Amino acid sequence: MPRSTGWLFLLSTATMAAAPSYYRDVRPLLQKNCAGCHQPSAKASGLDLTSYAAFAAGGKKGPAFAAGKADESLTIQYLTGAAQPRMPLGVAPLSPADVQVFRDWIQAGAKDDTPASVDDNRPSVYLQPPVITSLRFSPDGKQIAVSGNREVLLHRVSGEGAPIRLHGKAERILSLAFSSDGKLLIAGGGTPAQFGEVQIWDAPNGKLLRTAVLTNDTVFGASLAPDASKIAVGAADNTVHVFETATAKELYKIGNHEDWVLSTVFGVDSKRFVSVSRDRAAKIIDANSGAFLENANLLKSELYAIARHPKKDIVVFGGEDRYPYVYLLDRPRNMKIADDTTLVRRIERQDGPITALDWSGDGKLIAVAGQSPKVNLYDADTGDHKLSCTGHTAGIYALSFSSDGTRLATGGFDGKVRIYSTADCSLVREFVPVPITATLTAGAK
CATH class of the missing domain: 2.130.10.10 (YVTN repeat-like/Quinoprotein amine dehydrogenase)
Structure with missing residues (x-):
């Protein structure tokens, strides 16, 4: 195939094969579905899911995941119902695609790729007054x-x-x-x-x-x-x-x-x-x-x-x-x-x-x-x-x-x-x- 087409093919294949990102893919799922019950002021089962470090530390049942061992990780077991109660508690289960995001991320090494500039626990810094909405x-x-x-x-x-x-x-x-x-x-x-x-x-x-x-x-x-x-x-x-x-x-x-x-x-x-x-x-x-x-x-x-x-x-x-x-x-x-x-x-x-x-x-x-x-x-x-x-x-x-x-x-x-x-x-x-x-x-x- 022409060289340019080949490079595009390789780039596309590499992109498709890339592991999910904690910051881009996993973190938003945790924020939307899990952090309401598992956060510093309400640590259900002793688990805080509002930061990578807290997620990795796990809760009363042990570490939340084992890098490279998705099926052995508590996160996957609770999300799939292999461990009870199934999570998230009291609402519809995550879609198979969302569970697969967690599975692929853990299997690929469960790395933290949060940008150094991001710190959810740091007070906000303002260079100009923000719009007041309430x-x-x-x-x-x-x-x-x-x-x-x-x-x-x-x-x-x-x-x-x-x-x-x-x-x-x-x-x-x-x-x-x-x-x-x-x-x-x-x-x-x-x-x-x-x-x-x-x-x-x-x-x-x-x-x-x-x-x-x-x-x-x-x-x-x-x-x-x-x-x-x-x-x-x-x-x-x-x-x-x-x-x-x-x-x-x-x-x-x-x-x-x-x-x-x-x-x-x-x-x-x-x-x-x-x-x-x-x-x-x-x-x-x-x-x-x-x-x-x-x-x-x-x-x-x-x-x-x-x-x-x-x-x-x-x-x-x-x-x-x-x-x-x-x-x-x-x-x-x-x-x-x-x-x-x-x-x-x-x-x-x-x-x-x-x-x-x-x-x-x-x-x-x-x-x-x-x-x-x-x-x-x-x-x-x-x-x-x-x-x-x-x-x-x-x-x-x-x-x-x-x-x-x-x-x-x-x-x-x-x-x-x-x-x-x-x-x-x-x-x-x-x-x-x-x-x-x-x-x-x-x-x-």
Whole structure:
């Protein structure tokens, strides 16, 4: 054959014969399917699968693998069911192709090819402020949690002291929620095209209590039931997943949506929740069984965000068509399902698609933000425009009222947190929530 064709053939054969990579092939499978139960804060059977070293060390049953001896390795035995219980526990077994990845990697020597620049346990280094995708005031109003890269940063609202850095596996944190007593902080996100993750933190002590790893992409709109019993989160595979907070065990998954599910919120009594999606629907779900109850709205446009009145089952949601809609979750008697009789009002059109909403703790104000660099405040009872908070230079993706309604925190594309007085939208404080390093040092490269 011609020399060039022969070289291409040899190159193709060499590529096809190459052993799987730990970093590229094995590690993502562990993160997606195994690390939720086998990680430092919840080492089931004494096994931590969040690093190569911990994986190699194994757990109570011994080393996880023996290089060059795939069939004798505990990893293969548990993945195939030769050892019981079959892993991953309580979910569908891995596909034969995924098991073969582990088998081939172990048989080829089980080498660690993690790049030297990658260290999941090293604090994130920032050369510029990252986009802020989520933030939330603590219930007592003294702290504010802000999303970072592979971490959540807990700042004192007063600005005193350094932030507490809650470092996790997920590269992106897309939603945050505190329990009403401030003891728990829920973070939802993941690593794009690899896995989604829900993190449950002991907020006062900065300790990761447990995590749930799911799907093959990031998750969105994590919300915590008012009684703190359940967590709901949307996903890019058009599903909603609901977890038990105390154990991080998945209770059920629902697939009633036809597009990405971007936000969720529970009802006042924790018995229902609403999920909104790019399929234009706001769906009301029974939180105990996962049964679909009904759509809260007539379909109009893609929906991106939702918030609930602090004491009533009334929600506001919005998205692509730029209008915030206020709806009742309870339908009056003698009204037909699938009409729009639960619509309370449509608030004025915004300057861009809506990506963030919040309802003040006293129930008096609704904050609306999106791809326009300002936040609009509305009278929740009348829908009248009250104030506009300005100062951002680009889109706003995160909003949070303090519990007493006197402060509003915002964040977005420009990477700065701004805290406003809701009395007049005057700027109280502005700061970059992450530590900025001017240049990378040799050890951080």
